[in-house]
Amino acid sequence: MRNVRTLLMLLVAALAGLAAVVLASRWMVQQSADSTVKVAVATADINLGQRLAPEFARLVEWPRESLPPGAMTDLKSIDGRVTKASVMRGEPILEAKLTPAGTKGGLSAVIAEGKRAITVRVNDVVGVAGFALPGSFVDIIVNTQKDAARTDAGQPEQSISKIVLEKILVLAVAQEVNRDETKPKVVNAVTLEVSPEEAEKLDLARSVGSLSLVLRNQIDPRPVDTAGATKRSLLNEPVLQATAPAAPLARAVQIVRMVTEKKHGNCIGVISGMQQDKECF
Incomplete structure (x- = not known):
């Protein structure tokens, strides 16, 4: 009888322990599920302007507390979207890095609203030795002839170099738009x-x-206002003051007065005491 009672108590204890293990396991799984969320991450490097498909990403568990804003949680939501920034392998695909739904791929997808893209011809010097890469900012200098109307009086027309545009974003070099290369x-x-x-x-x-590109600091927002560089300012030559034309010499005008001599008629001599005079009429 004692053996049966002992066996029964052991069986009850085993069942209670098993139930406790199952409940604890379920509780831990539930806690883990509440602390993580599935997030779409890139399965390969994705370039700027590339159209996405479900095979470009996979869902992984991500800690809910460190979930980045705009993270995509459904692979169907990224199908057909276009990236406006490069995404590295294993990086979460964020809404901020995608263009609006319906946008077609290519360079036009990454142009900011209200902006335009224009291409200029460069060489190894004009292109800052190849350091003007996508994502960098440049100033643009033009070298031209100064208008004759703007030159100093009496001075010939001269060359001038002037910054005409500042903090211009480089979208692409040749046919490449990847911004991750240095x-x-x-x-x-x-x-x-x-x-x-x-x-x-x-x-x-x-x-x-002729144009030249000037590479500038990406975080420097200060504008510049220069007068431009000319040959005179480069060599620090003094500015010649234009002399006013001399006033014409005033001609001395000699006024000749013609005095007609009055011819007198009859004259008589007049003697007054010791004085003698002559009266004509």
């Missing part, structure tokens, strides 16, 4: 992102003179 590339064309007004200025600038 190795310089010597190309013959650079595509820039400009406003419509800047596009007009740039088109005029390249028709009236």
Whole structure:
């Protein structure tokens, strides 16, 4: 009888322990499910302007507390979307790195709203030795002839170099738009992102003179306002003051008065005491 009771108690204890293990396991699974969320991450490097498909990403568990804003949680939601920034392998695909739904791929997808893309011809010198890469900012200098109306009086027309556009974003070099590379590339064309007004200025600038790109700090927002460099300012030559034309010499006008001598008629002598005079009439 004692053995049966002992066996029964052991069986009850085993069942209770098993139930406790099952409940604890379920509780831990539930806690783990509440602390993580499935996030779409890239399965390969994705370039800027590339159209996505479900095979470009997979869902992985991501800690809910460190979930980045705009993370995609459904593979169907990224199908057909276009990237406006490069995405590295294993990186979460964020809404901020995607263009609006319905946008077609290519360079036009990454142009900011209200902006335009214009391409200028460069060489190894104009293109800052190939360091003007996609994502960098440049200033544009034009070298042209100063208008005759703006030159100093009496001075011949002279060359001038002037910054005409500032902080212009480089969208692409040649046919490449990848912004993750830092190795310089010597190309013959650079595509820039400009406003419509800047596009007009740039088109005029390249028709009236030669262009040069000046690489600038990406986080430097300060504008510059220069008068431009001329040969005179480069050599620090003094500005010649124009002399006013001499006033014509006033001609001395000699006024000749013609005095007619009055011819007298009859004259008589008049004697008054010791004085003698003559009266004519």
